[in-house]
Amino acid sequence: MQQYEPDLPNSVQLAAMRRAFKNRRPVVGRRSLLRAGGAGALGVGGLGVLSGCGIPPAARSEGGGASEDHSDQEKRVNFSNWTEYMDVDDKDKNRRPTLEAFTRRTGIKVKYAEDVNDNNEFFGKIKPQLAAGQDTGRDLICVTDWLAARLIRFGWAQKLDPANLPNAYANLAPQFRDVEWDPGRAYTYPWAGISVVVAYNIKATGGREVTSLSQLLDDPKLKGKVGILSEMRDSMGMVMLDMGKDPSKFTTDDFDAAAARLQKAVDKRQIRRFTGNDYTADLTKGDLAACLAWAGDVVQLQADNPDVRFHIPDSGYITGTDVLLVPNKARHKENAERLIDHYYQPKVAAELAAWINYVCPVAGVKEELAKISEEAANDPLIVPDKEMAEKSNSFRALTPKEETAYEAKFAQLTGA
Amino acid sequence: MTTLTEAPPAAPAPQTPAKAPRRRGRLTPYWLLLPGILWLLVFFALPMLYQASTSVQTGSLEAGYKVTWHFATYWDALAEYWPQFLTSILYAGLATLFCLLLGYPLAYLIAFRAGRWRNLVLILVIAPFFTSFLIRTLAWKTILADGGPVVGVLNSLHVLDVTSWLGMTEGDRILATPLAVVCGLTYNFLPFMILPLYTSLERIDPRLHEAAGDLYARPATTFRRITFPLSMPGVVSGTLLTFIPASGDYVNAQLLGSTSEKMVGNVIQSQFLTVLDYPTAAALSFILMAAILLMVTFYIRKSGTEDLV
Numbered sequence: 001m002q003q004y005e006p007d008l009p010n011s012v013q014l015a016a017m018r019r020a021f022k023n024r025r026p027v028v029g030r031r032s033l034l035r036a037g038g039a040g041a042l043g044v045g046g047l048g049v050l051s052g053c054g055i056p057p058a059a060r061s062e063g064g065g066a067s068e069d070h071s072d073q074e075k076r077v078n079f080s081n082w083t084e085y086m087d088v089d090d091k092d093k094n095r096r097p098t099l100e101a102f103t104r105r106t107g108i109k110v111k112y113a114e115d116v117n118d119n120n121e122f123f124g125k126i127k128p129q130l131a132a133g134q135d136t137g138r139d140l141i142c143v144t145d146w147l148a149a150r151l152i153r154f155g156w157a158q159k160l161d162p163a164n165l166p167n168a169y170a171n172l173a174p175q176f177r178d179v180e181w182d183p184g185r186a187y188t189y190p191w192a193g194i195s196v197v198v199a200y201n202i203k204a205t206g207g208r209e210v211t212s213l214s215q216l217l218d219d220p221k222l223k224g225k226v227g228i229l230s231e232m233r234d235s236m237g238m239v240m241l242d243m244g245k246d247p248s249k250f251t252t253d254d255f256d257a258a259a260a261r262l263q264k265a266v267d268k269r270q271i272r273r274f275t276g277n278d279y280t281a282d283l284t285k286g287d288l289a290a291c292l293a294w295a296g297d298v299v300q301l302q303a304d305n306p307d308v309r310f311h312i313p314d315s316g317y318i319t320g321t322d323v324l325l326v327p328n329k330a331r332h333k334e335n336a337e338r339l340i341d342h343y344y345q346p347k348v349a350a351e352l353a354a355w356i357n358y359v360c361p362v363a364g365v366k367e368e369l370a371k372i373s374e375e376a377a378n379d380p381l382i383v384p385d386k387e388m389a390e391k392s393n394s395f396r397a398l399t400p401k402e403e404t405a406y407e408a409k410f411a412q413l414t415g416a
Numbered sequence: 417m418t419t420l421t422e423a424p425p426a427a428p429a430p431q432t433p434a435k436a437p438r439r440r441g442r443l444t445p446y447w448l449l450l451p452g453i454l455w456l457l458v459f460f461a462l463p464m465l466y467q468a469s470t471s472v473q474t475g476s477l478e479a480g481y482k483v484t485w486h487f488a489t490y491w492d493a494l495a496e497y498w499p500q501f502l503t504s505i506l507y508a509g510l511a512t513l514f515c516l517l518l519g520y521p522l523a524y525l526i527a528f529r530a531g532r533w534r535n536l537v538l539i540l541v542i543a544p545f546f547t548s549f550l551i552r553t554l555a556w557k558t559i560l561a562d563g564g565p566v567v568g569v570l571n572s573l574h575v576l577d578v579t580s581w582l583g584m585t586e587g588d589r590i591l592a593t594p595l596a597v598v599c600g601l602t603y604n605f606l607p608f609m610i611l612p613l614y615t616s617l618e619r620i621d622p623r624l625h626e627a628a629g630d631l632y633a634r635p636a637t638t639f640r641r642i643t644f645p646l647s648m649p650g651v652v653s654g655t656l657l658t659f660i661p662a663s664g665d666y667v668n669a670q671l672l673g674s675t676s677e678k679m680v681g682n683v684i685q686s687q688f689l690t691v692l693d694y695p696t697a698a699a700l701s702f703i704l705m706a707a708i709l710l711m712v713t714f715y716i717r718k719s720g721t722e723d724l725v
Contacts (some may be wrong), residue, residue: 056480232690271674271675273673283556284564404693407691408691413675415676416686
């Protein structure tokens, strides 16, 4: 890079450079400067500085979590959510009807940011502030259950006040009530449920239906055209279900067996890629013939491309949830709680569900949804019927040690 | 330019009696250096130090990380992920080679033959930079799609049989194979090759070509003896500007490759973000840095400096 000089050197400089290289000594004392700088840095900081660093424990700091609540003085709430996870007005894309209804009803202004794009990335983003006991600038965040469990474990989430959540308490669907990582929903309320299904492009499979994980991993007709999700819990959970194990209470041996099964499929080149949300493009184009997919996406994909089909395996499916929680030191906790409660009114929930197409966690939404769209109300992917609800499974909470070990094993499967 | 006619630029200033201005003059270079030094300190030296420290720490997110001088992390990381290191170096090397093969003729054309189109062509070279790196890489997924025209043509010409035999593609597809990743890398880093090549080619006095012709050199000889040696600075900086970022890249392998095309950048990313094993990730970064430094030093020693002017 040192040789790259955009400006033409004049003849004097050229001559000087030539002299320099002939004598093997640079005209500009760059090296001596570097040497001096390096020596200085070593002298001043050196190894002492190296050992001075270190990352403080993330363990719960008692009493440090709750913050002074400014909800009464400041009628505001800062809400961080995933992209395309909120209803927008058909005519004006900048207007969000359900949020506007909240502001009209309560006088609380919502600063809505679509800045959650990936759980791991988002965790990296808010970790420094939370670890240092500082305000993240966010009053309400929407993250996937396992990340919420981690935040609760670290003591980085605030306990919600049930007094502000009457609708949420009454209307939470039974399927979502009991989670071991947040007993009694003390810290979190679901925003939407995300079911994992098997999706396929009937044109790319040559008219074959794909109905099970076994077929995804073994059918030679699908070789090199199978996608698996890069979310460890979703993919491993589905494989375990296919092997007859219960993802809500599996052992490390079960996990290893499932990993070995996936590894076999990777080794024989059955699996093309481990994908995030980007599988949607590959599936519509037919580069992926079949893959694990998130049900809400499939509902939207089918609208664009009728070749995309999905199937719910007989062995069952994994439902994860994206949940709302209030991070430590948030300035407007009560406002955030009122916003959560707002979305637990069946009418508001129906408006949201009709737009985002994911499983709605609010009981009694079906009637309201039917008023907006009969089709959506009867879609078991949005409002699960009894049979669907019975097939739903959740991935159990992991201890910190397990989490690291399993993620490492899964990362190895994906090649990194 | 054979003799030095002008006076050297840094001629010592004549002695001046006034003391104060001279001292200020002496300090001026340091003041001018200050912003750069500060920038390097904050955005380069401190993060490096921090990562160096992380790489020798042990612990967990729960209990915190402490510096324990656990150098075994380096060895473990290398033992476990050496295949990804090799992949990185191989793909980056291939991409650099292809960039050179594609970029040299283009740079030559822009420098000597483009005439009044020169600026337009230069802008066309840089234009892709106006869109995001991700979008440009994603575009290759469409270009190389399994049912797409490119794959169709290459298939019917049996080119893919050859690349399959070389292990660069698999069956009748390009996406999710090494070739796709190398294509993506080549495309994304091509301008970094063309621009330095262009600047060093453009600097060559065309009269040298005429002189070579006068001395009965054939065009090929002129290129071999005059043009190419004089463009060496461009070749060296171009290859470095291509190879170094390409070997650390993870986007192309992520989007265009499959599980077996993962490069070391992907490992670092997943260790940092998903597995949350910060020491291993930091150690991998340092190993990569050391490997690149080593190769680059060797390369410059071997081919660079002698032909610099």
